[in-house]
Amino acid sequence: MKSYSDCYGxxxxxxxxxxxxxxxxxxxxxxxYAKAMQHGADADAMAKVLPACIQCGACDVLCPEKIGxxxxxxxxxxxxxxxxxxxxxxxxxxxxxxxxxxxxxxxRVDDLYIIDACVFHSNHAKRVGHYESLRQHTGCxxxxxxxxxxxxxxIGSLSVRLQCFDVRKQIExxxxxxxxxxxxxxxxxxxxxxxxxTGKPVLHVSELIEYELNRSxxxxx
Amino acid sequence: xxxxxxxxxxxLPADPVAADALIGIPRQQTNPSRWxxxxxxxxxxxxxxxxxxxxxxxxxxxxxxTDAGGLAYGMPHGVVLARSTEQIAALMKAAQMFAVPVTVRxxxxxxxxxxxxxGGILLDMTGMSRVLHVDREALIVRTQAGIFWHLLxxxxxxxxxxxxxxxxxxxxxxxxxxxxGGIDVNSSKYGCSADQxxxxxxxxxTGEIVECSxxxxxxxxxxxxxxxxxxxxxxxxxxxxxPYTPLRMHYFYYAALKPCVEDLLMLDASQACDYTGILTxxxxxxxxxxxxxxxxxxxxxxxxxxxxxRGYGELMFALHLAVSFSWxxxxxxEALFLLRRKRELFPDLQPAQHMQDGRMLDRTVVFSRAxxxxxxxxxxxxxxxxxxxxxxxxxxxxxxxxxxxYFPYYTLYCVGIRLRDDHRAHYELSxxxxxxxxxxxxxxxxxxxxxxxxxxxxxxxFKNEIYDVGVELETSYYRFGxxxxxxxxxxxxxxxxxxxxxxxRQADPAMILNxxxxx
Numbered sequence: 001m002k003s004y005s006d007c008y009g010x011x012x013x014x015x016x017x018x019x020x021x022x023x024x025x026x027x028x029x030x031x032x033y034a035k036a037m038q039h040g041a042d043a044d045a046m047a048k049v050l051p052a053c054i055q056c057g058a059c060d061v062l063c064p065e066k067i068g069x070x071x072x073x074x075x076x077x078x079x080x081x082x083x084x085x086x087x088x089x090x091x092x093x094x095x096x097x098x099x100x101x102x103x104x105x106x107x108r109v110d111d112l113y114i115i116d117a118c119v120f121h122s123n124h125a126k127r128v129g130h131y132e133s134l135r136q137h138t139g140c141x142x143x144x145x146x147x148x149x150x151x152x153x154x155i156g157s158l159s160v161r162l163q164c165f166d167v168r169k170q171i172e173x174x175x176x177x178x179x180x181x182x183x184x185x186x187x188x189x190x191x192x193x194x195x196x197x198t199g200k201p202v203l204h205v206s207e208l209i210e211y212e213l214n215r216s217x218x219x220x221x
Numbered sequence: 222x223x224x225x226x227x228x229x230x231x232x233l234p235a236d237p238v239a240a241d242a243l244i245g246i247p248r249q250q251t252n253p254s255r256w257x258x259x260x261x262x263x264x265x266x267x268x269x270x271x272x273x274x275x276x277x278x279x280x281x282x283x284x285x286x287t288d289a290g291g292l293a294y295g296m297p298h299g300v301v302l303a304r305s306t307e308q309i310a311a312l313m314k315a316a317q318m319f320a321v322p323v324t325v326r327x328x329x330x331x332x333x334x335x336x337x338x339x340g341g342i343l344l345d346m347t348g349m350s351r352v353l354h355v356d357r358e359a360l361i362v363r364t365q366a367g368i369f370w371h372l373l374x375x376x377x378x379x380x381x382x383x384x385x386x387x388x389x390x391x392x393x394x395x396x397x398x399x400x401x402g403g404i405d406v407n408s409s410k411y412g413c414s415a416d417q418x419x420x421x422x423x424x425x426x427t428g429e430i431v432e433c434s435x436x437x438x439x440x441x442x443x444x445x446x447x448x449x450x451x452x453x454x455x456x457x458x459x460x461x462x463x464p465y466t467p468l469r470m471h472y473f474y475y476a477a478l479k480p481c482v483e484d485l486l487m488l489d490a491s492q493a494c495d496y497t498g499i500l501t502x503x504x505x506x507x508x509x510x511x512x513x514x515x516x517x518x519x520x521x522x523x524x525x526x527x528x529x530x531r532g533y534g535e536l537m538f539a540l541h542l543a544v545s546f547s548w549x550x551x552x553x554x555e556a557l558f559l560l561r562r563k564r565e566l567f568p569d570l571q572p573a574q575h576m577q578d579g580r581m582l583d584r585t586v587v588f589s590r591a592x593x594x595x596x597x598x599x600x601x602x603x604x605x606x607x608x609x610x611x612x613x614x615x616x617x618x619x620x621x622x623x624x625x626x627y628f629p630y631y632t633l634y635c636v637g638i639r640l641r642d643d644h645r646a647h648y649e650l651s652x653x654x655x656x657x658x659x660x661x662x663x664x665x666x667x668x669x670x671x672x673x674x675x676x677x678x679x680x681x682x683f684k685n686e687i688y689d690v691g692v693e694l695e696t697s698y699y700r701f702g703x704x705x706x707x708x709x710x711x712x713x714x715x716x717x718x719x720x721x722x723x724x725x726r727q728a729d730p731a732m733i734l735n736x737x738x739x740x
Contacts, residue, residue, distance in 0.1 A: 008599045011392040015371050024348050039283025064593050132574040146583050148574045177379025
């Protein structure tokens with residue numbers, strides 16, 4: 001089992017780290033956490049930086065040493081919080097829904113499909129091919145970066161509740177340069193703020209399926 | 222006995238401790254003496270009074286303890302995270318006043334400790350890594366210089382644009398690359414990354430903020446581009462960019478280095494390809510990579526140039542190797558290695574999520590991830606040579622012989638670099654050899670560890686032996702700027718080095734900026 005002491009500072013984890021992208025400060029990245037620990041950072045020092053992590057899991061996929069820092073960070077953050085702060089809630093895995101034929105039929109070129117980052121990254125090797133194929137087949141946009149990591153919204157994370165991560169700034173980055181008419185999300189928690197900030201209809205993937213099935217049955221009738 | 226008498230009867234040079242007297246001494250420049258911290262407290266006080274944060278905790282300075290080479294270790298007294306040009310200007314003014322060394326770091330992808338601070342200040346430029354403006358009509362981007370090329374590509378792709386050429390390494394920074402060159406598999410067409418710079422905002426070693434280009438403050442521009450960070454800190458850069466295109470890739474396979482290198486030279490001269498390069502699995506299994514930005518270019522190549530290549534297709538090469546190995550059982554271990562290597566490597570050179578209709582969508586990501594996964598290790602040991610066309614075959618073959626001596630498995634990566642006549646002055650103290658005309662050629666030599674642990678001494682000795690080849694061939698080195706201080710006088714000659722040393726003394730009176738890298 002590899003630990004933070006195996007990090008040798010390649011910086012690959014920075015490239016898809018939403019927290020580093022906001023702060024541009026290596027201390028706020030998996031590499032920064034690992035390097036600080038290697039050089040004797042105590043609990044107080046770590047408590048200043050760890051809560052910023054939204055635990056999206058992209059660094060676990062990108063790390064060539066396969067260190068798996070997200071679980072460790074989660075434990076440490078939880079330990080450092082005062083009693084009463086609730087851990088991040090369980091997010092339903094919508095992968096099966098995304099595989100429904102109705103999704104492939106219903107997605108359009110001017111749609112933005114937002115994959116739930118945490119669930120995706122923890123199953124990245126098995127799922128990245130499916131989403132890339134879905135994107136190429138339908139021509140829709142996705143929240144995939146050049147590394148094929150999902151750009152998370154961060155909405156609902158403990159980090160946001162602790163006011164360590166700016167969700168609005170993150171959504172601005174997510175939407176930058178994109179011209180979309182409709183947004184489809186896997187995580188229902190994303191819907192309200194995305195609708196407010198973009199002014200576009202935001203559907204949960206299950207609603208897209210329902211819409212598409214209704215449309216098909218109406219067409220058949 | 223006088224020193225001169227001693228020199229005549231031994232192999233020692235005239236001055237055994239001069240900068241040019243390091244032949245045969247391994248590990249030079251990996252742990253130069255640490256700066257002792259004179260006036261540190263006053264310096265820190267001065268900066269803090271100006272509102273500049275300095276991080277001195279070991280947990281903060283330890284982040285920068287080594288570079289990608291992993292052979293040099295050093296700790297700064299303090300770290301400044303770059304946040305604005307004005308902040309850097311104030312830092313440099315104070316550093317001159319108190320004679321505090323400043324080491325500038327972007328991605329930290331140096332290999333001989335050039336971005337490691339042995340005391341003094343480590344200036345982390347990644348804090349200034351935002352794209353400032355994209356001109357879609359003129360195809361120019363203005364960006365802060367601490368940005369990783371990967372992140373620049375990420376931003377440009379939202380507009381259907383791309384950078385022109387950049388190192389095949391995800392975490393190289395723009396500023397660091399412009400200071401050393403930067404090569405890509407399309408450098409034979411477009412030149413090195415540094416040649417894509419139109420203008421730069423620079424903080425001089427004495428803290429002035431200056432905009433420079435070929436037309437404005439051109440002498441400073443000449444010194445900054447490919448200047449190894451000696452004459453200023455690049456804070457912003459305007460770069461040429463281009464519309465994004467996926468690649469149409471083809472691979473040709475060779476059983477010997479020489480015909481493959483000769484074919485690379487021929488292809489570049491013909492200008493029939495948009496991308497070319499050589500990547501070896503072993504020196505008996507060499508891949509010539511060619512790629513195109515358009516179907517038209519690809520079709521033209523297939524009809525007119527491909528028949529001239531001496532390489533095989535994949536199937537024919539497999540048959541050729543099978544026949545070659547079948548009657549040489551002592552080479553079967555090598556054959557098994559090649560088979561395993563092919564099985565592991567080839568899928569990663571065309572991963573489904575980065576391919577569409579047979580075209581590669583993100584060349585930098587694909588190649589860089591393959592490099593991190595299949596080559597190198599914790600120590601990025603990649604000594605390199607850069608030569609003129611005429612010397613390139615010899616340089617590759619001699620470097621290959623050094624690799625064979627040190628490691629059972631290794632790889633070579635070769636590319637051409639198109640030179641710009643109007644940038645001759647930029648190249649003077651750089652990776653571009655003085656005798657190169659039209660193109661320079663670079664070859665990197667990289668051991669594959671294959672689970673074996675090599676000592677730091679062995680790795681450094683290997684690097685030095687490659688550099689010695691460069692000195693003997695009277696050529697240069699490229700990309701990461703491997704040789705640096707220990708070799709630069711022997712490689713480029715006293716006259717060139719002295720000229721630039723005088724310029725350095727004028728520009729940086731306290732000699733504090735990126736010291737010990739070259740001078």
